[in-house]
Amino acid sequence: QKEVEQNSGPLSVPEGAIASLNCTYSDRVSQSFFWYRQYSGKSPELIMSIYSNGDKEDGRFTAQLNKASQYVSLLIRDSQPSDSATYLCAVNPTNTGNQFYFGTGTSLTVIP
Amino acid sequence: DAGITQSPRHKVTETGTPVTLRCHQTENHRYMYWYRQDPGHGLRLIHYSYGVKDTDKGEVSDGYSVSRSKTEDFLLTLESATSSQTSVYFCAIRPDRGDGYTFGSGTRLTVV
DSSP states (O other), X not given: OOSEXXXXXXXXXXXXXXXXXXXXXXXXXXXXXXXXXXXXXSOOEEEEEEOSSEEEEETTEEEEEETTTTEEEEEESSOOGGGOEEEEEEEESSSSSOOOEEOOOEEEEEEO | OOSEEEEOSEEEEOXXXXXXXXXXXXXXXXXXXXXXXXXXXXXXXXEEEEETTEEEEOTTOTTEEEEEEETTEEEEEESSOOGGGOEEEEEEEEOSSSSOOEEOOOEXXXXX
């Protein structure tokens, strides 16, 4: 079983809609969770981090964490064509600086 | 960018030759990482470092070695390149406390 699972997509949403990206993880003691955005041919860019159960909002982005269900999600409100990218979920099991485990990413296309 | 650079950006090399990739940071972070990214596999950790001369293996370390003689530089060496090592290689840094990685721009390596 992979450490971090994401639906590879592609996920297509119309401009202005809410895009919902999901991620599950297998390590119950994971403490830190991150969402990265990666444009084609570019490096991953950190967009959200979340450490506690519940929601965390930053502009149009909301990260949601449910540790009991081992589930983390990213909502993008008012999706824009510039949000078209691959979104990577990352989990840090111990928050000690050791390795992150990454999902394979979900490809999002926002249709104008 | 956040003070992390990788070199070279692109390289084509022949099977059996040694190759060294360089990661340089100006952030004085203790933690540095080398990942490779391949379609269908996502980002996988090769090696990481938690200080000068302190390194450890990741999940795909076979055929790779690393060195860190200075805080700012983390070198990845392919001892004898094989076609299976054709990939995009990312270096990442992380501060001691908290948040996620910052990635370099990546090196696209082709082994022919």
